[in-house]
Amino acid sequence: MSLAAMQVLVRRNEAGIAAAGEALSARFGARVARTAAIREQHGHTTSWLPNQAPDIVVFAESTEEVAEIVRICAEHRVPVIPFGTGSSLEGHVNAPGGGVSVDVSRMNKVLAVHAEDLDCVVQPGVTRSQLNAFLRDSGLFFPIDPGADASLGGMASTRASGTNAVRYGTMKDVVLGLTVVTAEGKIIHTGGRARKSSAGYDLTRLFVGSEGTLGIITELTLRLFGQPEAISGGVCPFPDVASACNAVIMTIQSGIPVARIELLDTLQVRACNAYSGLGLAETPTLFLEFHGTPNGVKEQAELFEAIAGECGGGAFRWSSQAEERTKLWTARHNAYFAGIGLRPGCKAVTTDVCVPISRLAECVAATADDIAASGLIAPIVGHVGDGNFHVMVLVDVTDAAEVAAAEAFVERLNWRAIEMEGTCTGEHGVGQGKMKYLKREHGEALDVMRTLKQALDPLNIMNPGKIVVI
């Protein structure tokens, strides 16, 4: 199977695209772009999947404008693909049937911060870093932190998470409400600002993770958290990935409310040393962070140290200095670029899976063996407190045999995770790249997903060719 074969065919509606293009140009003028460079940049660029550019890019500036665009596309039966920063990894913003990319990056205002309720209202183009910069002096922060500085609309759409998820949850846990433009171009509001509700179907969580296939998110109400009184953290080396995973398992089972617990395998540590100048011993390493009161973080760190010792870990080098911590976590967030630096000129085939934590050590060890046996260069890094890990296979895409080996490895990894009662994606989403795993993971529930797609997008114009095919 070639990379392109993972992309479902969506028939092009040439006449519709032409007519919608005219209507959009008439309405939005210079905010409609058709140059090859802009089109290609709005197809998939951070993915290993072939780029499928949209025909038209429209830079929307309000919910009402997004609704207008969708109504025009619905009238002409043309695909609509929402675009934030384009940092998703599984082909989410590709346009297999062409159509219109709705770029919401100019919808980048923080509309309200309700400090007293620990929530805020943002437009979908605000990135996680922008939001946290905005919040800097408020004593609050937004914890969800995927590797990229993604847009919050995109993060909600892919049900993103990151290093803090083990303590603060994923986007499904922090999105309180949404404004959504439906496939008919109507504007609806889901959820709200109450901390909980039992008032009907949970539309908020239906749209979170739906990757633009059921509607376009144009506003988000998000939970915020108080900046912890004290933060401490550090690194702990282990002789092998299995013992590091065992330390993670025991830490979680002990109920230590760890805020971050991340695994980097030997190759990834080497990459981060080279890219970010960390100077760590090149062995599997856990990066940790604890949030709480001064006494609380001390207690947590001591409990972890004891566990790490039992599991064969080396000395836990810890720090409560903000600068040192920032260096560590910046390096962790740059793991993707560090990995790419291991083999310049290669493409990164990035994949993520998630298993019950009891199976983590087994799954990571089997995957490490598989990498070795396949002769691939593929660092492992992961949010192991959730049982979630990533493998980045560095592939010379001009070498057909290597591409085939990488693809076969990724497939085996996904089947392995599903067989261990896990999932084919913990946080990257389905897009195009993971569609083929859904039948085995969900069985007949996939038919229910298809029924929902059919009901909410009967014309199949909302990001078609992703998640499920109708």
Added chain:
Amino acid sequence: MSLAAMQVLVRRNEAGIAAAGEALSARFGARVARTAAIREQHGHTTSWLPNQAPDIVVFAESTEEVAEIVRICAEHRVPVIPFGTGSSLEGHVNAPGGGVSVDVSRMNKVLAVHAEDLDCVVQPGVTRSQLNAFLRDSGLFFPIDPGADASLGGMASTRASGTNAVRYGTMKDVVLGLTVVTAEGKIIHTGGRARKSSAGYDLTRLFVGSEGTLGIITELTLRLFGQPEAISGGVCPFPDVASACNAVIMTIQSGIPVARIELLDTLQVRACNAYSGLGLAETPTLFLEFHGTPNGVKEQAELFEAIAGECGGGAFRWSSQAEERTKLWTARHNAYFAGIGLRPGCKAVTTDVCVPISRLAECVAATADDIAASGLIAPIVGHVGDGNFHVMVLVDVTDAAEVAAAEAFVERLNWRAIEMEGTCTGEHGVGQGKMKYLKREHGEALDVMRTLKQALDPLNIMNPGKIVVI
């Protein structure tokens, strides 16, 4: 508007009910019940809404049996209403068009406890107390605790929560996966045992809170939590509800990870004193509980004491003695029965709303004024850490003017909460009693809910006449 007017008419299909009844008797024999007493017990009994008994009750013993029952009902276009313990409060198990009550109370096995993954798999008839009794020696517990000892299937169906929600979340946060019988009688599995997933639409959270209107839950995978190393708690009196609410708001905003923070107004304290012999001063009172390490709970309690003092609260009487705490929380859980004891022979009109916490003091104070002005007897009690509170209006149902006053008060309370960016129900669910508020709360999003109902239950046989009408 009379109580009965809140019940949507569902046309009876007499021929279908007769035919389904024959098929069910042939298949399930003595496990099919038709006596008036059993039928009435399976209509609504804990609600103030008129009882609408089903025609037939079937005691199911497995997922496959539930699927068979649903297939028979689908064939004959007969309503199917799932029944756990019947403790819901808004008419959820009433049968406005007659039909078949599927009693799952015999499906009461804990199927698996995965201590290492902090999860378990249960049948829907297991109650929250049964599960915690089962877990007693495991070091784990299940935190969601509505007032009643409800079934876990019912709790998932109504998106229940309780006193621990401020720390541990609601059913939407702790249900990892479900087995569901669809309206066609197919068996599907949603979610799974991985701690997180981005693999497609969030069917788990679509079925959680859908009150049996989209499918019947027949198995649940639930998150568990480690029993905290240390627990402390106690009571704190306040001069009025507004100052108590202000202390709650400051506690939440300060990021104190309080496990429980509950308000009882003066009347409710009086009721609990009488029913449970608490001997508390009869003034608005907060009940609190802190979970953590020994140092952690001490720190939390001290921080709270300082806040309570600033807000005009009296001495915080705290205890780390298990017996004293149990007495307190048992009294809190019995608040419903204590309230009824205030006016023997009356019916309790119980309603719940939830508002952003910044509006809590204002909403509770306005509601207390409204109760006084209406001349009603109506204690207030609530999970105020979430902005959620309950009012129980004690009504002499033979007095038409009093019934009318109670209904008008409940309506005003719900509109007030919605106008304060809140919700008409924080945890009881919609059932029949809250349907009329949904249009104002959800606007056009209600049409999307209707579209989902139509798509997943085109014959309208799954608990018809609840949440949305198609």
